Structure formats: C-alpha cells, structure tokens
Amino acid sequence: MFATLSDRLTTTFKNLRTKGRLSEADIDATVREIRRALLDADVAVSVVREFTGTVRERALSSEVSGALNPAQQVVKIVNEELVAILGGESRGLNLAKNPPSVIMLAGLQGAGKTTLAGKLALHLREQGHTPLLVAADLQRPNAVTQLKVVGERAGVPVYAPSPGNQGAEGESGVSAGDPVAVARAGVETARSRQHDIVIIDTAGRLGVDAELMQQAADIRDATSPDEILFVIDAMIGQDAVATAQAFAEGVNFTGVVLTKLDGDARGGAALSVARVTGRPILFASTGEKLTDFEAFHPDRMASRILDMGDVLTLIEQAEKAFDADQTQAMADKMASGKDFTLADFLVQMQQMRNMGSMKKMLGMLPGMGQMREALDNFDEREVDRVEAIIRSMTPAERETPKIINGSRRARIAKGSGVTTTEVNQLLDRFVGAQKMMRQMSRGGGMAMPGMGNL
Ligand code: GDP
Numbered sequence: 016m017f018a019t020l021s022d023r024l025t026t027t028f029k030n031l032r033t034k035g036r037l038s039e040a041d042i043d044a045t046v047r048e049i050r051r052a053l054l055d056a057d058v059a060v061s062v063v064r065e066f067t068g069t070v071r072e073r074a075l076s077s078e079v080s081g082a083l084n085p086a087q088q089v090v091k092i093v094n095e096e097l098v099a100i101l102g103g104e105s106r107g108l109n110l111a112k113n114p115p116s117v118i119m120l121a122g123l124q125g126a127g128k129t130t131l132a133g134k135l136a137l138h139l140r141e142q143g144h145t146p147l148l149v150a151a152d153l154q155r156p157n158a159v160t161q162l163k164v165v166g167e168r169a170g171v172p173v174y175a176p177s178p179g180n181q182g183a184e185g186e187s188g189v190s191a192g193d194p195v196a197v198a199r200a201g202v203e204t205a206r207s208r209q210h211d212i213v214i215i216d217t218a219g220r221l222g223v224d225a226e227l228m229q230q231a232a233d234i235r236d237a238t239s240p241d242e243i244l245f246v247i248d249a250m251i252g253q254d255a256v257a258t259a260q261a262f263a264e265g266v267n268f269t270g271v272v273l274t275k276l277d278g279d280a281r282g283g284a285a286l287s288v289a290r291v292t293g294r295p296i297l298f299a300s301t302g303e304k305l306t307d308f309e310a311f312h313p314d315r316m317a318s319r320i321l322d323m324g325d326v327l328t329l330i331e332q333a334e335k336a337f338d339a340d341q342t343q344a345m346a347d348k349m350a351s352g353k354d355f356t357l358a359d360f361l362v363q364m365q366q367m368r369n370m371g372s373m374k375k376m377l378g379m380l381p382g383m384g385q386m387r388e389a390l391d392n393f394d395e396r397e398v399d400r401v402e403a404i405i406r407s408m409t410p411a412e413r414e415t416p417k418i419i420n421g422s423r424r425a426r427i428a429k430g431s432g433v434t435t436t437e438v439n440q441l442l443d444r445f446v447g448a449q450k451m452m453r454q455m456s457r458g459g460g461m462a463m464p465g466m467g468n469l
Contacts, residue, residue, distance in 0.1 A: 017320045020283055023052035024059035031086035046071045056283030059256045062290050069096055094317050101313035102289040102296055110240045114211035121231045121248035121266050124219035127274035131246055132216045133165025133298055134308035139212055140171055147210035149201030150175035151194040154218035162216055168305055174201040200238045235266055243268040249285035250278045256291050263292045274300035355449045357413040361405045403431035404441050
C-alpha cells in the first residue's frame with residue numbers, strides 16, 4: 016500500500032537527518048523531493064501544489080521545538096498536512112434516527128462495489144445490525160448472482176429481482192429490468208421485515224456517462240439515502256479526480272470508499288479524492304476477502320504512508336515530556352557558546368526519564384536495529400546511578416567538572432554509593448556528551464541525546 020511513495024518520502028527524510036539546521040535551500044530541496052514523490056504517485060497536481068506550498072511555509076517559519084531535531088520537525092509537518100488532505104478527522108456512517116438507514120453505493124464498473132456491499136454488510140452485522148442487501152445493479156449480467164454469493168458469505172439476506180420474472184423475490188409489480196423500482200421495493204421490504212440498514216448496490220459503467228449518472232440520481236431520489244458512498248479503485252491513477260468530480264456533481268455523494276488499497280499501484284490519486292471533493296473517506300478495502308476491510312483513519316493512513324512506525328507517537332511524547340521553557344533555555348545557552356554542564360546533563364536525564372521506559376520508547380522506532388541492540392543492553396538503573404553521582408557533586412563541580420580531582424572523586428563516590436571507577440566513567444562519558452553538544456550547537460538546534468539518527 017503506497018509502497019513507492021512511502022519509500023520515496025522516507026529516503027527524503029533520511030537525507031535530512033544528518034543536518035543540524037535546515038537552510039531555506041535545504042527546505043526547498045526537500046519540498047522538491049516531496050513534490051516529485053507525490054506527482055509520481057499520481058496525486059493530483061492541484062493537491063500537490065497546495066500540499067507542498069503549505070509544508071514549505073510551515074517548515075520555514077517552524078516554531079522552535081526543542082524536543083525535535085529539524086528532520087523530525089519536517090516529518091511532523093508533512094504528517095500533519097497528509098492527515099489534512101486525507102480529510103482530517105475520521106468519521107463513521109451516518110445512520111437514520113428512524114430505521115431503516117439507507118446506504119447507496121455508486122461508482123464505476125469494476126470499482127469493487129459489489130464486493131464492498133458484502134464487506135460492509137458483514138461489518139454491520141458484526142456490530143449487531145440487521146442489514147439487507149439490495150441488488151439494483153441490473154446492468155452486468157452477473158451482478159445479481161455475485162451479490163447473492165457475497166450476501167451468503169456475509170450471512171446477510173439479499174433482495175433481488177428473480178431473473179426472467181416480473182417480480183423481485185416474489186414481490187409483485189417490480190420489473191426485473193427497472194433498477195429504480197428494485198431499489199425502492201428493497202427499502203420497503205427492509206422496512207416491513209425490520210432490517211435496520213439497507214445497502215443498495217447500483218450499476219457502474221466503464222467510464223462516466225450521462226445515462227449512468229441519471230440512473231444513480233434516480234435511485235437516490237427514490238430512496239433518500241442517509242449515505243451515498245462513492246466507491247473508487249485506488250489504482251485508477253490520475254482519472255480518479257475527474258471520476259470523483261463527476262460523481263460528486265452527478266449524485267452528490269456523502270463519503271468515499273477506497274478499494275484495492277492492497278494493490279502495489281501508485282495509489283496516490285486516491286489521496287487526492289478527499290481534498291478535491293471535500294467528502295471524507297469512510298472505509299478502505301484491502302483485498303478480495305470479505306474481511307479485507309477497515310474503517311479509514313486519516314492519521315493512521317498518513318503514518319503508514321510515512322512508514323514511521325510509531326515515531327509520530329514518540330514525537331508527541333517527546334514534545335510532552337520535554338519542558339519547552341527548559342529546552343529553550345538550554346538552546347539559548349548553547350547558541351550563546353556556553354558549555355553544556357553536568358547540571359544540564361542532569362536536567363536532560365530527568366527529561367529522558369519523563370519519556371518513560373527508554374526500551375519501550377525505542378521499541379517504537381522502525382529500522383533501528385543497531386540502536387535497539389544497544390538498548391537491549393540499556394540498564395535503567397544506570398540512569399539512577401548517574402543521577403546519584405551528579406547529585407553528590409557541589410554546584411561548583413557541576414558547573415566546572417575540571418575541578419573534580421582525585422579526592423573529590425573519592426568523596427563523590429562515597430556520597431553516591433558507587434566506586435571511584437564509576438565516577439571516572441561518568442565523567443569520561445560526560446566529556447563525550449559535552450563534545451557532542453558543542454558540535455550540535457555549532458550545527459544549530461538541540462536534539463534529544465540518543466535520537467540523533469532518527
Ligand atoms: P463492481 O463492478 O464495482 O461491483 O466491482 P466488483 O465488486 O465486482 O469488483 C471488481 C473486481 O475487483 C473483482 O474481481 C473483485 O474481487 C476485485 N476487488 C474488489 N475489491 C478489491 C480489493 O479491495 N482488493 C483487490 N485486490 N481486489 C478487489
């Protein structure tokens with residue numbers, strides 16, 4: 016799902032990771048990469064333009080978030096904007112106060128409407144509803160049979176006109192050739208048999224045409240649906256936008272269902288549909304089996320596209336855990352050329368602890384094999400020891416570690432219940448960290464220790 020787009024975007028971010036501070040040129044280069052990746056993935060040109068414009072503007076004026084390095088900040092912005100073009104909030108089906116609720120499916124032939132009807136029926140049945148499927152696709156010779164098959168699999172009854180018969184499932188007065196009458200009779204049947212939801216499968220054509228649209232509009236007018244779901248094959252490329260616009264005008268659908276998201280195709284056109292039509296994506300269909308179906312959540316889809324595992328959750332936690340004022344003070348201090356001291360080190364250790372278990376946190380990071388190994392050896396008690404050692408130092412020692420001579424080391428070791436060797440080790444490590452912080456302050460920006468290569 017969106018594999019190519021995902022790869023391209025992650026590569027772009029990887030290239031940013033080595034940068035301390037992003038210049039306007041860096042941001043422009045990144046935005047150009049994102050633009051190319053989206054266009055190559057068939058995202059509509061107008062959507063790409065708006066998207067990259069916003070990302071660029073936000074990246075340039077990016078508020079200093081001490082918890083995030085520049086690459087993380089760009090990922091965060093791209094993620095938020097992806098969520099926005101995918102429709103922002105997720106929403107479920109709008110159901111009627113007085114059942115039966117009517118859900119009508121519309122879309123081109125082969126989009127996956129009939130398959131979706133079965134999936135939706137099963138999903139609703141599992142939620143305790145009593146849906147009825149209505150076969151109003153009388154165009155395709157097999158459509159009625161196909162709906163009966165999926166209905167049976169889903170354990171949901173199907174209302175259909177009997178072939179070569181004037182009636183529909185015994186109902187009189189319904190012509191087998193009139194989809195509007197079948198749809199209307201289907202809703203009536205649901206009402207009399209106390210089904211609380213009716214799902215109407217309608218006919219599609221290979222392309223958008225006036226007759227098809229008129230038929231869909233007639234079915235709509237005859238059944239007053241609570242939801243009109245436009246079903247669209249995520250693999251149809253740039254045609255998606257024109258098709259979606261035609262259906263938006265023709266039947267004024269209320270929501271979108273993306274199908275075939277399991278395909279390896281570029282799929283980006285599907286990303287344009289919510290933005291171009293202003294209608295939310297409600298569900299995604301991800302295979303031929305009835306269970307290959309899920310509610311669509313813009314935020315989850317965006318993080319899947321960014322292939323960031325739970326990095327975004329991690330970023331949120333980091334932002335929460337890191338005291339913005341403290342971090343800003345530290346950033347200012349570094350920028351002014353002052354040295355990173357043991358007191359600062361202590362503050363950072365405490366902030367790290369705020370983020371919860373380091374192991375759990377780093378477990379969320381994808382593709383961090385090496386880091387993870389280091390983590391498996393990470394001992395949280397080590398943090399306690401470090402803290403105890405620093406706390407046994409005088410303020411002057413914390414400010415100027417150089418003054419910590421042999422007798423001071425022995426006193427600190429005794430005070431914190433560790434060996435002098437452990438004090439020495441900490442001081443060595445601190446000198447390393449100090450060096451790293453100096454480099455970072457030259458490169459600009461603060462980063463969380465240990466997250467440098469995110
Ligand atoms: P309709 O003409 O809109 O009713 O489309 P169908 O429901 O008949 O689906 C057309 C074809 O697409 C069928 O072969 C389905 O099995 C297949 N299909 C439907 N949904 C999906 C999906 O999410 N993933 C995949 N891989 N195939 C699907």
